Amino acid sequence: xxxxxxxxxxxxxxxxxxxxxxxxxxxxxxxxxxxxxxxxxxxxxxxxxxxxxxxxxxxxxxxxxxxxxxxxxxxxxxxxxxxxxxxxxxxxxxxxxxxxxxxxxxxxxxxxxxxxxxxxxxxxxxxxxxxxxxxxxxxxxxxxxxxxxxxxxxxxxxxxxxxxxxxxxxxxxxxxxxxxxxxxxxxxxxxxxxxxxxxxxxxxxxxxxxxxxxxxxxxxxxxxxxxxxx
Amino acid sequence: xxxxxxxxxxxxxxxxxxxxxxxxxxxxxxxxxxxxxxxxxxxxxxxxxxxxxxxxxxxxxxxxxxxxxxxxxxxxxxxxxxxxxxxxxxxxxxxxxxxxxxxxxxxxxxxxxxxxxxxxxxxxxxxxxxxxxxxxxxxxxxxxxxxxxxxxxxxxxxxxxxxxxxxxxxxxxxxxxxxxxxxxxxxxxxxxxxxxxxxxxxxxxxxxxxxxxxxxxxxxxxxxxxxxxx
Amino acid sequence: xxxxxxxxxxxxxxxxxxxxxxxxxxxxxxxxxxxxxxxxxxxxxxxxxxxxxxxxxxxxxxxxxxxxxxxxxxxxxxxxxxxxxxxxxxxxxxxxxxxxxxxxxxxxxxxxxxxxxxxxxxxxxxxxxxxxxxxxxxxxxxxxxxxxxxxxxxxxxxxxxxxxxxxxxxxxxxxxxxxxxxxxxxxxxxxxxxxxxxxxxxxxxxxxxxxxxxxxxxxxxxxxxxxxxx
Amino acid sequence: xxxxxxxxxxxxxxxxxxxxxxxxxxxxxxxxxxxxxxxxxxxxxxxxxxxxxxxxxxxxxxxxxxxxxxxxxxxxxxxxxxxxxxxxxxxxxxxxxxxxxxxxxxxxxxxxxxxxxxxxxxxxxxxxxxxxxxxxxxxxxxxxxxxxxxxxxxxxxxxxxxxxxxxxxxxxxxxxxxxxxxxxxxxxxxxxxxxxxxxxxxxxxxxxxxxxxxxxxxxxxxxxxxxxxx
Numbered sequence: 001x002x003x004x005x006x007x008x009x010x011x012x013x014x015x016x017x018x019x020x021x022x023x024x025x026x027x028x029x030x031x032x033x034x035x036x037x038x039x040x041x042x043x044x045x046x047x048x049x050x051x052x053x054x055x056x057x058x059x060x061x062x063x064x065x066x067x068x069x070x071x072x073x074x075x076x077x078x079x080x081x082x083x084x085x086x087x088x089x090x091x092x093x094x095x096x097x098x099x100x101x102x103x104x105x106x107x108x109x110x111x112x113x114x115x116x117x118x119x120x121x122x123x124x125x126x127x128x129x130x131x132x133x134x135x136x137x138x139x140x141x142x143x144x145x146x147x148x149x150x151x152x153x154x155x156x157x158x159x160x161x162x163x164x165x166x167x168x169x170x171x172x173x174x175x176x177x178x179x180x181x182x183x184x185x186x187x188x189x190x191x192x193x194x195x196x197x198x199x200x201x202x203x204x205x206x207x208x209x210x211x212x213x214x215x216x217x218x219x220x221x222x223x224x225x226x227x228x229x230x
Numbered sequence: 231x232x233x234x235x236x237x238x239x240x241x242x243x244x245x246x247x248x249x250x251x252x253x254x255x256x257x258x259x260x261x262x263x264x265x266x267x268x269x270x271x272x273x274x275x276x277x278x279x280x281x282x283x284x285x286x287x288x289x290x291x292x293x294x295x296x297x298x299x300x301x302x303x304x305x306x307x308x309x310x311x312x313x314x315x316x317x318x319x320x321x322x323x324x325x326x327x328x329x330x331x332x333x334x335x336x337x338x339x340x341x342x343x344x345x346x347x348x349x350x351x352x353x354x355x356x357x358x359x360x361x362x363x364x365x366x367x368x369x370x371x372x373x374x375x376x377x378x379x380x381x382x383x384x385x386x387x388x389x390x391x392x393x394x395x396x397x398x399x400x401x402x403x404x405x406x407x408x409x410x411x412x413x414x415x416x417x418x419x420x421x422x423x424x425x426x427x428x429x430x431x432x433x434x435x436x437x438x439x440x441x442x443x444x445x446x447x448x449x450x451x452x453x454x455x456x457x458x459x460x
Numbered sequence: 461x462x463x464x465x466x467x468x469x470x471x472x473x474x475x476x477x478x479x480x481x482x483x484x485x486x487x488x489x490x491x492x493x494x495x496x497x498x499x500x501x502x503x504x505x506x507x508x509x510x511x512x513x514x515x516x517x518x519x520x521x522x523x524x525x526x527x528x529x530x531x532x533x534x535x536x537x538x539x540x541x542x543x544x545x546x547x548x549x550x551x552x553x554x555x556x557x558x559x560x561x562x563x564x565x566x567x568x569x570x571x572x573x574x575x576x577x578x579x580x581x582x583x584x585x586x587x588x589x590x591x592x593x594x595x596x597x598x599x600x601x602x603x604x605x606x607x608x609x610x611x612x613x614x615x616x617x618x619x620x621x622x623x624x625x626x627x628x629x630x631x632x633x634x635x636x637x638x639x640x641x642x643x644x645x646x647x648x649x650x651x652x653x654x655x656x657x658x659x660x661x662x663x664x665x666x667x668x669x670x671x672x673x674x675x676x677x678x679x680x681x682x683x684x685x686x687x688x689x690x
Numbered sequence: 691x692x693x694x695x696x697x698x699x700x701x702x703x704x705x706x707x708x709x710x711x712x713x714x715x716x717x718x719x720x721x722x723x724x725x726x727x728x729x730x731x732x733x734x735x736x737x738x739x740x741x742x743x744x745x746x747x748x749x750x751x752x753x754x755x756x757x758x759x760x761x762x763x764x765x766x767x768x769x770x771x772x773x774x775x776x777x778x779x780x781x782x783x784x785x786x787x788x789x790x791x792x793x794x795x796x797x798x799x800x801x802x803x804x805x806x807x808x809x810x811x812x813x814x815x816x817x818x819x820x821x822x823x824x825x826x827x828x829x830x831x832x833x834x835x836x837x838x839x840x841x842x843x844x845x846x847x848x849x850x851x852x853x854x855x856x857x858x859x860x861x862x863x864x865x866x867x868x869x870x871x872x873x874x875x876x877x878x879x880x881x882x883x884x885x886x887x888x889x890x891x892x893x894x895x896x897x898x899x900x901x902x903x904x905x906x907x908x909x910x911x912x913x914x915x916x917x918x919x920x
Contacts, residue, residue: 024742025298050519051741052509052714057525059510060518060556068255069512071313072306079305080298082349096520119312254512279742280749281511282484282759288750289740290786295747326750485758528715528770535769536762542809543761579772 004031007209008038010218015045015092015125018073021055022047028080036086043125046073047094055095063110070114078120090147091115092125102127102161109138116142123147128202129160150184150202152221153177156192160200163193174217181205181221185228234261237439238268240448245275245322245355248303251285258310266316273355276303277324285325293340300344308350320377321345322355332357332391339368346372353377358432359390380414380432382451383407386422390430393423404447411435411451415458464491467669468498470678475505475552475585478533481515482507488540496546503585506533507554515555523570530574538580550607551575552585562587562621569598576602583607588662589620610644610662612681613637616652620660623653634677641665641681645688694721697899698728700908705735705782705815708763711745712737718770726776733815736763737784745785753800760804768810780837781805782815792817792851799828806832813837818892819850840874840892842911843867846882850890853883864907871895871911875918 008014014035017023023031035042047055049069061069070091078088093101093111101108108126115124116139126135128148139146153172155163163170172180180190189199205225207218238244244265247253253261265272277285279299291299300321308318323331323341331338338356345354346369356365358378369376383402385393393400402410410420419429435455437448468474474495477483483491495502507515509529521529530551538548553561553571561568568586575584576599586595588608599606613632615623623630632640640650649659665685667678698704704725707713713721725732737745739759751759760781768778783791783801791798798816805814806829816825818838829836843862845853853860862870870880879889895915897908 019302025302026295026742028302029294029298049512050509052529052716053519053521053525058520059513061513064259065256065513065517068259068310071310072249072255072258075309075312076302076306079308079348080301082305083301083347117313118309256512279740282486282739283749283751283755287755289743290748291743295743299742479762485762486755488762489754489758524719525716528719531770531773532709532715532718532766535772536766539765539768539809540758540761542765543807577773578769 008034013041015043020049043090044074044077058096067114090123116144128200149204152207238264243271245273250279251277273320274304274307288326297344320353346374358430379434382437468494473501480509503550504534504537518556527574550583576604588660609664698724703731710739733780734764734767748786757804780813806834818890839894
């Protein structure tokens with residue numbers, strides 16, 4: 001939380017943890033207030049119910065359990081946003097749930113169903129991959145709109161998945177990160193672990209803001225985006 | 231949960247735990263489905279964040295912390311209700327929070343503020359006491375409507391508070407419970423621990439449905455209500 | 461908990477939840493007191509950290525995470541037992557962790573390491589299967605003693621695993637249960653789902669005591685054991 | 691946790707959270723390993739069960755509930771220490787529980803009973819105040835040894851309690867902190883909020899190590915202690 005106030009001025013969209021891997025009613029209220037102050041678009045960041053593991057460990061939930069869990073988390077965040085006059089725009093699963101849905105079509109389908117059956121109209125943010133057009137079709141059949149994101153700091157596999165954090169080189173250093181962002185901005189592509197160019201059609205760029213160094217980086221990235229767009 | 235399916239057909243309003251002292255997304259979803267099936271009015275039953283103690287232990291929260299906690303819990307339940315096409319009607323605090331708000335005006339005021347500032351119009355259910363008209367005025371100034379409830383199975387003090395569960399005689403046996411319900415139905419009053427008649431203006435009657443005996447009792451009470459109303 | 465006082469007089473060993481799927485310090489203290497009163501041998505019943513799912517959902521923990529989790533849970537229970545002058549005898553994983561270790565040698569090895577590296581000498585209770593002699597050898601190399609258990613109420617696969625609870629017929633009715641217990645007592649074998657006789661070398665018989673019917677059954681089983689042993 | 695590795699080399703005793711307000715099995719295992727590496731004396735740092743509030747909010751537990759909670763937490767930490775060949779030396783309650791026991795004799799008595807009835811011999815760390823000799827007597831009657839601590843960074847009331855964190859000036863800046871430590875080292879006293887000299891007989895000095903600035907301060911304090919002792 002300590003750095004949220006420094007990050008918030010530089011981002012356009014904030015994923016807010018809903019209390020199942022991080023966050024609690026007080027943290028959520030403060031984060032929403034900051035997002036509101038800086039006119040940042042708000043996304044719910046639900047996860048497996050795993051506070052001990054910060055949502056980074058896979059859990060085997062039935063489709064119904066996963067939908068109930070997502071509805072509960074999205075609802076809690078959406079209601080707290082409304083209390084502050086803010087509107088929830090999208091849902092982006094966190095941690096192991098994010099990875100699992102990108103690696104298992106059944107889980108992705110359950111996540112899509114959960115967001116689609118939620119009474120407010122929300123977009124679902126997932127990873128931009130080679131399968132994005134298939135994913136868009138699946139979403140469309142559920143009357144659901146996707147947001148496709150690329151990662152600034154993560155290395156990609158040949159098929160457009162993120163390289164596991166456990167492998168060396170999977171998280172970019174500053175230079176590699178800036179290179180990847182530049183390539184995304186200019187050619188909507190990344191260079192994979194195996195040195196292949198991979199085209200992604202990303203709507204959004206994911207950065208992390210959890211340490212001092214990342215604040216400076218976010219400012220650099222923002223400047224790069226502004227420079228590219230003009 | 232085991233008995234909810236037996237209780238639900240006999241009640242008009244169900245207080246549903248929101249996950250902070252009992253309940254979890256799956257339990258909430260099942261309970262809401264039952265309530266929907268039997269056309270039972272739904273109330274959120276938020277509590278202190280105390281799963282180990284089932285919300286029965288007082289906690290000292292700041293006014294802001296308590297409001298955030300109530301907003302989170304109410305929002306989670308309301309959203310899950312909406313997923314099933316159901317509408318949340320009221321909020322009734324649980325356990326120690328219920329007792330604390332009835333014994334401390336500042337806490338009651340915070341609870342009123344939390345329900346009043348929540349974006350949907352919800353009533354607040356509190357205990358019918360000698361101070362009910364004052365409470366109605368306080369609520370009115372926050373644009374909040376109260377539901378006043380009487381307890382079927384709990385003995386009352388001279389000032390209309392519930393006698394502490396720790397004292398013998400505080401929870402009525404079957405005969406005393408039926409007597410108290412009859413008196414409430416015919417004269418809107420109870421006989422206190424000190425044998426005084428106390429007039430209450432209750433809108434609602436609270437019963438517990440957590441064991442086999444209570445199911446039979448609820449049926450008896452329902453019959454009594456029907457008989458009195460005709 | 462409600463039925464523990466009725467079950468405890470009829471059993472020889474009690475698996476006590478350690479707070480990660482059920483139980484909390486108060487429940488543990490009361491259960492230990494009951495076990496002590498009836499001279500019942502005490503086992504720690506650790507699980508994945510999943511209170512919402514009662515430990516019934518698989519989680520992907522690293523070997524180190526799982527060992528840390530088991531050490532924490534075993535230690536908490538052992539210390540609370542010592543406070544009451546009681547000695548912890550064994551460890552039996554609960555729910556999804558139990559199933560996972562019986563289906564994945566790496567997880568079983570991690571569980572064995574955790575119990576073996578714990579500073580008190582504790583046995584590990586696992587399922588008696590066709591692989592029990594291999595398991596005994598693995599345990600021996602870690603200086604660990606196993607307890608092998610058979611289930612009274614669960615149907616077995618051809619390879620001696622439990623049939624998934626999700627399949628019909630997986631949990632025996634009263635007649636099938638009594639038949640299975642009789643067969644275990646007389647020939648140390650069970651009849652599998654595919655109607656094959658399977659020899660098990662079980663040290664212990666697992667029964668559940670979570671409803672009224674099960675109390676009567678436990679008494680029947682106990683009578684059967686006494687009758688067989690004389 | 692991030693700074694534990696920088697703090698640990700400079701301290702003599704480490705209070706380790708037991709999982710009820712902070713910490714979890716993995717954090718505990720890593721912190722114990724660090725403490726072991728630097729030969730730091732280990733204390734259990736139990737709290738009210740309040741992870742959302744980081745143990746900073748008072749809870750009303752019965753004496754039995756509080757003792758069970760303390761036994762569970764102490765046992766979990768002690769067992770995990772033993773796994774690493776380390777010995778637990780003392781118990782220091784955290785946050786609201788620490789404040790409550792210093793302000794309410796009944797709670798302090800319960801805490802003393804809990805530590806005294808725990809099967810291993812552990813000291814109890816409490817605040818050095820004007821009532822320390824009475825506290826020592828109470829502890830002695832329970833066969834319990836106390837450790838009395840003074841705070842480096844907190845202002846004192848006239849009666850030797852800590853000034854509430856909510857009041858301005860309650861937490862010392864660097865200069866005031868160094869002054870207070872010097873005074874404690876040379877005359878075993880502090881200067882209270884009302885500018886009175888108050889003699890404390892402290893055995894231990896409490897510092898916090900949760901930010902970069904505090905690391906430098908801890909080094910300064912350590913140098914001051916070494917200089918004073920020679």
